[in-house]
Amino acid sequence: MSKKLSVDEKREREQQVVSKMIDLYCRKKHKTKGKMCPDCQVLKDYAELRISKCPFMETKTFCSNCKVHCYKPQMREKIREVMRFSGPRMIFHYPIMAVSHLIESNKEKKKLEQNK
Numbered sequence: 001m002s003k004k005l006s007v008d009e010k011r012e013r014e015q016q017v018v019s020k021m022i023d024l025y026c027r028k029k030h031k032t033k034g035k036m037c038p039d040c041q042v043l044k045d046y047a048e049l050r051i052s053k054c055p056f057m058e059t060k061t062f063c064s065n066c067k068v069h070c071y072k073p074q075m076r077e078k079i080r081e082v083m084r085f086s087g088p089r090m091i092f093h094y095p096i097m098a099v100s101h102l103i104e105s106n107k108e109k110k111k112l113e114q115n116k
Contacts, residue, residue, distance in 0.1 A: 007057050014062060017101050018047045018079075020094055021086035029085065043078050046071075062105055 005013065026032050026040035036044065050070050051063070060066050069076060090098035 010057050011051055011054070014057075015048050015051050017062070017097060018051065019044060020097065021090065022047070022082055024086045024089060024093055025082040028089070043075065043082070046075050047079060060108065062101070062108070 022040050022044045023036065026036045030037045030040065032040075051057075054060075054063075054066075054070070056066060056068065063069075063071075063079075071079060090101070
């Protein structure tokens, strides 16, 4: 039985997942070590800001499952690129986080499909 997370816990978890994905992307694509490149840092800061201001956090799990996309088009495309690259690699770098994210995301998608 899984514990129901508070809104703040959900925000924190989503920020952690996005942060790890951007970190991984930057390390692998931009060959950074220790410090993120300026472009990825801007994306990370932007994503964290959007997550911190999300009015739907109580009823949704992750941004990818949201009907309202609050990212500017350019940033949305950048975060999609990061997700496409980092998503499959997360299992090797952050296995517990990756499996947990996958389970929660699939649960939310099924719930959204049932409510249609």
